[in-house]
Amino acid sequence: MTEFDVDVLVVGAGTTGLTVALQAHALGARVRIVERRSVPFRASRATVMHPRTLELLRPLGVTDALLARGDASPSARLHLKTQVVPVSIEQLDLPGTEFPHLLLIRQADAEAVLAAALAERGVIVERGTELVRLARLRHGGARALLRSGDGQADENLLCRYLVGCDGAASLVRRSVGGWLGGDFAEDAVIADLELGPPLPPAPPVTLEPEVVHVVVGRRGLVILFNRGERATWRMLATHRAGAVREPFGQPAPPVPAEELQRLLDESGLPTHVDAVAWSARVRLQHRIASRFSRGPLFIAGDAAHVHSPAGAQGMNAGIHDAVNLGWKLAFAAGAARRATGRAEEPPAPTGPAVPAGPAGASGPAAQARSPLLDSYAQERRPADLAVLRLTRLMHWAEAGSHPFAQLARAVLVPAAAPLLPWLTRQRRLTTAGVRTLAQFWLRYPTSVLSVDVRASLVPVRGALARRGLRPGSRVADTLVRCDGRRVRAHELMATPGVHVFLQAGAREMPERLRGPFVHVHRLDDRPGTGMLVVRPDGYAAVRAPVLDERALEAWLRLVGLADG
Ligand SMILES: Cc1cc2nc3c(=O)[nH]c(=O)nc-3n(C[C@H](O)[C@H](O)[C@H](O)COP(=O)(O)OP(=O)(O)OC[C@H]3O[C@@H](n4cnc5c(N)ncnc54)[C@H](O)[C@@H]3O)c2cc1C
Missing domain, CATH: 3.40.30.120 (Glutaredoxin)
Known part of the structure; x- marks a missing residue:
């Protein structure tokens, strides 16, 4: 019978991997988590956490720390040509939840909170350690070859389950399934900026600092808010992709200051780029893995599905995957350990001592299907596919370079502008939108677990x-x-x-x-x-x-x- 070094090996310490590790550990699994990056910080992409995500994280004891680091009452201004429409998102009319609001939080802060919670429980993220090869074992479990950057010898690790939370260019996914979908024709532009009033002869207007500014322009959305990491302002925009594009997973190239200024000028925002502290152009794709698991291997988060940032879904959906999977792995591992213990006891006089545990089996029984573990892919893949479809639609409307999409943004949205103040005051409308984006409606009625x-x-x-x-x-x-x-x-x-x-x-x-x-x-x-x-x-x-x-x-x- 295989002696496993660990129940669950988590590969990748983004928000998805950290959440899987936290939940599996909280429910009794022996967990290790490895991360290729040697330093915790990397520039954040995600900045919006949905209320349902906070609910899902609450049993892991991290919500107070997340709320303390983020802004739980963000306000926004919609800029439409010359009009500025306030959008009330501070307090949403969301009954039946402790968190009736969006949380504006940098991804790096969310990762720091999750990693600190893991460390408090004695699980330290092994930074500078990369998964370089993996294989499924014949009698259940997986073998992982780990390489650390400090010149130590490679480590061969036997794990009962291996979870690839290793992002869009996932190595684990290659052993699990195909990668279906395509590229968007637009790239995301992210930048941390210092901004000043516009140059004369434009009037010296100052942007309200504590507010998220959203511009709906012909070329797409431009978003500005004062939660930059290396400068005061963070800018998010989309830009038609050039002919030459880096492969996915490669470091994103910076964006010249003139191009950032041009995007701001086109948006009509009255501001001037004084300094660019950091910027990146990120390729966007809409893809989902053909399978989310194979035997002891699982994938979650961006490793399993990648979206447009429209709708702020990627990090949230990854955390949804993680809390769906972590407890299943922990309970399955516990059952398998108990079954192994019984197998090692002297045989009972009345018959065979090792009933194959239905949740997680080891030894030859590991080949048997586990309804509990299978339910991860059965529940999450359709849910993530629905999110992918929603974000494709939103991307088309918000940033698509198709002539119809551009026309809608240039003509229809400004034409509807007089109605917008009234529309944005309709609490029920905003609430329905947030409930949809936050996945409050999500159900698993046909699951074997229901x-x-x-x-x-x-x-x-x-x-x-x-x-x-x-x-x-x-x-x-x-x-x-x-x-x-x-x-x-x-x-x-x-x-x-x-x-x-x-x-x-x-x-x-x-x-x-x-x-x-x-x-x-x-x-x-x-x-x-x-x-x-x-x-x-x-x-x-x-x-x-x-x-x-x-x-x-x-x-x-x-x-x-x-x-x-
Ligand atoms: C412009 C932009 C804005 C966005 N805004 C939002 C938003 O507001 N809200 C939202 O929900 N989502 C948003 N997203 C999406 C979100 O950033 C991602 O969905 C999220 O980061 C996915 O988290 P993850 O943990 O699955 O993967 P990642 O964050 O990509 O983490 C994967 C980790 O695995 C590590 N790794 C990779 N390979 C290995 C290996 N072989 N061994 C060890 N470690 C490895 C990597 O170093 C990395 O740390 C946005 C995306 C973009 C591009």
């Missing part, structure tokens, strides 16, 4: 399980009464693990079904006898009109938390 027990016979009552809350849905952050106190559901779910909510009249949960990663909450104010089981990533899993021991035990076995 089980509705005899729902048609006895409906489950109570706000946690009323209309719409079907297995596979996000559990809303509603107020409940538990153990005599009023508390929000997400506060109860803020501990990593599976959460079993029992209605007031439900039977006691048997001791044998409890465990360090199974938390039980009785809702005093929810009449009824039912139960709702919630996964560690906050999605409802099992709904039953009574505390159904058989269904619960079968589900816990499916996810590797019960043996048999």
